[in-house]
Amino acid sequence: SYxxxxxxxxxxxxxxxxxxxxxxxxxxxxxxxxxQQKPGQAPVxxxxxxxxxxxxxxxxxxxxxxxxxxxxxxxxxxxxxxADYYCQVWDSYSDVVFGGGTKLTVL
Amino acid sequence: QVQMxxxxxxxxxxxASVKVSCKASGYTFTGYYMHWVxxxxxxxxxxxxxxxxxxxxxxxxxxxxxxxxxxxxxxxSTAYMELSGLRSDDAAVxxxxxxxxxxxxxxxxxxxxxLVSVSS
Numbered sequence: 001s002y003x004x005x006x007x008x009x010x011x012x013x014x015x016x017x018x019x020x021x022x023x024x025x026x027x028x029x030x031x032x033x034x035x036q037q038k039p040g041q042a043p044v045x046x047x048x049x050x051x052x053x054x055x056x057x058x059x060x061x062x063x064x065x066x067x068x069x070x071x072x073x074x075x076x077x078x079x080x081x082x083a084d085y086y087c088q089v090w091d092s093y094s095d096v097v098f099g100g101g102t103k104l105t106v107l
Numbered sequence: 108q109v110q111m112x113x114x115x116x117x118x119x120x121x122x123a124s125v126k127v128s129c130k131a132s133g134y135t136f137t138g139y140y141m142h143w144v145x146x147x148x149x150x151x152x153x154x155x156x157x158x159x160x161x162x163x164x165x166x167x168x169x170x171x172x173x174x175x176x177x178x179x180x181x182x183x184s185t186a187y188m189e190l191s192g193l194r195s196d197d198a199a200v201x202x203x204x205x206x207x208x209x210x211x212x213x214x215x216x217x218x219x220x221x222l223v224s225v226s227s
Contacts, residue, residue: 033213035152042202042217043144043152049211086152090212095168096142096154 002091004099011105012077020102022070022087030089032070034063037101038083046085047072074104082106109133111203111218118224124191127221129203136184137161139205142214143177143188147199157206160186190223198225 005023012018022032032050035043045054047063050070060075074081087099114128129141142157156167160179167175176189186203201221204214 031211033211035214037152042220043204043214044217045213045215048213048215054215088152088213095166096157096212098144098152098154101151 002089002094002097004087004089004097006085006087006099006102008100009103009105011107012074013107014077014079016077018074018077018081018104020072020074020085020087020104022072022099023068024070024089025068027068027070027089028066030065030091032063032065033088034061034072035086035088036081036083037086043086077104077106079106109205109216111205111216113201113203113218113221116222116224118226119193120227121193121195121225123193123225124189125193125223126187126189127201127203127223128185128187129218130183130185131205132184134205136179137181139207141177141179141186142204142206144202144204144214144217145199146202146220147196150199153199155188155201158186159208193223193225195225197223199223 034047036046037043046061050065051063062073064071084101086101110132112130117125140157143155145153158165158177165177174191178187203218205216
C-alpha cells in the first residue's frame, strides 16, 4: 500500500514561515491535498490539487509537489494556524491515503 | 450553505453493529460522492470508503471489506455508514465527507463527526 510520511511536529514563531512536508514514493506524480484540523473539530480543506486554495482560505497557505516530497507552506504564521495538518492522495491501489499528520505549534 | 449533519454519539458492545447517518443540505446530493473517514482517539485520519448516492456504487478500503455497508437515500439526501462486528479498536469519531464527482479525490466539506464508543 502507498505510504505518506509526515513529520510528527513542526514549530514556528509567529510571523515566520512554516513548511510541512509529506513524503511518498514518486509523490510528484500524484495529486496532493491538505487539511487543517483543530482540536475537537472536523478537518478543513486548505489546499487541493497540489497548490489550489478553496475560497475562504488565506493566500498565506500554499502547496507544492515534486519528486518524492509535497510541501504545505504557511507564510506569516498566526496563532490561529496552530492545528494538525494532514496530506492526502488518491492511489490506484490503495484508494484514498492520508499522511500521519503534523502538529503545528506556534511558539 | 453546505451542511452535513451527522447522527449522535453511539455506545456499542463488542460484536454489535453501528449505523451512522449524514444528512446533506445546501447542494445537489447526487452530484457528490460521500466518503467516510474515521479518527481514533489521538490518532490520524483513516479512510473507510465511498458511495455514489446516485447509483449506489460503493468502494471500500480492503481493511473493512465484509464489515462495512454504505447506503444512500436520495429522497432525504442522507448517506449511511454501517459497521458490523465492532471491536474495541473501532472506537473513533466517524466523519462523512463529500467529493465532487467531477473533481479529484479531495473532500471540500465534512460532517461534524459522530463518536462511536465500543465497550463491554
